[in-house]
Amino acid sequence: MDFEIIKIEDYTLITILSDRLDTNIAPDLKSELVILNSNGEKNIILDVSNCSYCDSSGLSAILVANRLCEDAIGTFILTGLQADVEQIIRISMLHTVLIITKTATEAVELLKEKEKL
DSSP, rough: OOOEEEEEEEEEEEEEEESETTTTHOOOOOOOOHHHTTOOEEEEEOTTOOOOOOOOOHHHHHHHHHHHHTTTEEEEEEEEOOOHHHHHHHHTGGGSEEEEEESSHHHHHHHHHHHHH
């Protein structure tokens, strides 16, 4: 598996283990996201700190995660963007619709703050 899924209290952390979030990984990731969502998960943190490359299928998987969390009245957070991945996120204007943090720790803290509201 090219990613690791860890269920923690009220969120799930998905860490991409490969250096590429592309057509080799994205379909499996989308399937896992749908399964998590159908099992009631509404808060997902996607850690892409290992990824130095992301293509359109990777962006699509990110958008699927965001939509599933939104539909479930939850929160999706993208974290750990390397320079090239951040550039493709910005070029595609996704930084305007996604919650993005530098680290998974920041993402967890942000989720905890949102849960208090």
